[in-house]
Amino acid sequence: MEFSTQTTASLHQIKTPALAIGVFGDGILSPAADIIDRASNGALREALKTEFKGKPNTHLVLRNLPGISATRVILVGLGKQDSYNAAAHAAGELVFANYCANAGLAEGVSALAAIECADAGLRARARAAAVAAGRATYRYNATLSKKQxxxxxxxxxxxxxxRTQATEAQNGLREGRAMANGMNLTRLLGDLPPNVCTPTYLGSTAKKLAKEFKSLKAEVLDRKQIETLKMGSFLSVARGSYEAPAFIVLKHAAAGGKTAKNRKAPIVLVGKGITFDAGGISLKPAANMDEMKYDMCGAASVLGTLRAVAELELDRDVIGLIPACENLPSGRANKPGDVVTSMSGQTIEILNTDAEGRLVLCDALTYAERFKPAAVIDIATLTGACVVALGHVNTGLFSKDDALADSLLRAGREANDTAWRLPLDEAYQEQLRSNFADIANIGGPPAGAVTAACFLSRFAGSYPWAHLDIAGTAWRSGKDKGASGRPVPLLVQYLLGQA
Known part of the structure; x- marks a missing residue:
């Protein structure tokens, strides 16, 4: 996908198959819309009187307007002007990009980024345009016998x-393109069937990225190497499957090539990589179990984020850690009541084998200590309880570090990939008490997303840490079933702020 800026031609003189013009829902024209209206002798205002109300997520196509060089003018509804914000802008860009993609057009011009809004500068608005184009052009065909x-x-x-804004817009487009490429890799990995996207496949993907981008180095540890690290909790989950586990380490070196003395501590991303989750002995219901191929979307988002970071040549060391395996029932699988020993030495009583994500993440969080990180963020489709709490709009955010939490929340708003902070009070830890081990792997139905985060916090005490529960935001069900690519924009935006 190619992105550019147009600063020379007057808007009505631009020759393009499609020109996006923003219209507010209260009948107010954006500055660009006013230019087109005057050049076309009032054609836009006439359309607003009879055909178009400017509601969000709507559009109207006007063809061959007099005085306008564009073949089509796409009126994009932006909602009421007094509530126009970054999210409304991003939605408008997606409406236009989807129209161009579905109409079979090869190119288009958007004037939406020229509309100012209080919570997003031009760079952010241009970034949103590029992300929208990437989202609109993604199609899954990897396992179809005939390409679409x-x-x-x-x-x-x-x-x-x-003209004076070209540099700022170009920087935004560059960032948005990298985000979109990262999102689409994440979506592809999530959408692939579990017999294709195995732990081995995730490891191969990391190695391919390292070949494509010079800043990346990949290492994939096998079962024996994982055993040497004494990751007993992770390995207990992997034991139920014939698919080999993999512990993936993908490192991005800062573009500035700074000396070790001047180098900032790395930021570590940890992604849950359960490539299929049947629940183990605590078997899930059959209905919708096919969607458990998405239980590796945390891992996929780490790979997508590292891809974007490498494309942007980010001037900050970033490390991705992915514990990858399957969670299946078998004669070798974990049993409720088993006690396993984690890499940290803490023992865990497994009360429910379907709470396996925290069992693989805890060892990765311990492994992260060796990098003396500035921050560690884990990303996981961890709990159905988070979906109950937040639905499919916000990612659940947990952290005891206010500065880290605020940075992530701000990045989510800037990238239109929002999160909501949930509590992590010490009082919840009592629910994880075990008579037979240092900690139980579940705390019962109340506050299930919170107690899952509390479990992870036991293994993340030596560095600033945050947990993102993406169970409600990583994929969509129903007729639009598929991975969403979230929270790659949030993570990339956060890392841009740390570079």
Missing amino acids: DDAPKLRKITVWIA
Whole structure:
């Protein structure tokens, strides 16, 4: 996908198959819309009177307007002007990008980024345009016998802005393109069937990224190496499957090539990589179990984020850690009542084998200590309780570090990939008490997302740490079933702020 800025031609003189113009829901024209309206002798205002109300997530196509060089003018509804914000802008860009992709157009020009809003500068608005184009052009066809005939032809999006703003917009487009590429890798890995996207496949993907980008180095530890590290909790989950586990380490070196003395401590991302989760002996219901291939979306988001970081040549060391395995029932699988010893030495009583994500993450969090990190963020489709609490809008955020939590929340708002902070009070830890081990792996139905985070916090005490529960945001069910690519934009935006 190619992105560019248009600063020279007057808006009505731009020759393009499609020109996006923003219209507010209260009948107010954006500055760009006013230009087109005057050039077309009031055609836009006439359309607003009879055909279009400017509601969010709607559009109207006007063809061959007099005085306008664009073949189509796409009126994009932005909602009421007094509530227009970054999220509304991002939604408008996606409406336009989806139209271009579905209409089979090869290119389009968007004037939406020229509309100012209080919570997003031009760089952020341009970034949103690029992310929208990437989302609109993603199509899954990896396991189809015939490739889709309706594959998008969209190859170029141009952002119309003032001449003096070109550099800022180009920086935003560059960041958005990297985010979109990372999201699409994450979506592809999530959408692949579990007999294809195995732990070994995730390891191969990391190695391919390291070959593609010079800043990346990949290491994939096998079962014997994991045993040497004494990751007993992780290995207990892997034991139930014939698929070999993999512990993936993917490192991005800061682009500045700083000396060890001047180098900042790395930021570590830990992604849950359960490539299929049947629940183990605590077997899940059959309905919708096919969606448990998405239980590795935390791992996929780490790989997608590292891809974006490498494309941007980010001037900050970033390390991705992925404990990858399957969680299946077998004669070798964990049993309720088993006690396992984690890499940290803490013992864990397994009360429910379907609470396996925390069992693999805890050893990865202990492994992260060796890097003396500035911060560690784990990303996991961890609990159905988080979906109950937050639905599919916000990712659940847990952290005892206010500065880290605030940075992640701010990054989510800036990237239109929002999170909501949930409590992590010490009082919840009592629910994890065990008579037979240092800690139980579940705390019962009350506050299930919170007690899962409390469990992980027992293994993350030596560095600033945050936990992102993406169970409600990593994929969509129903007719639009598929991975979403979240929270790659949040993570990349956070890392840009730390570089």
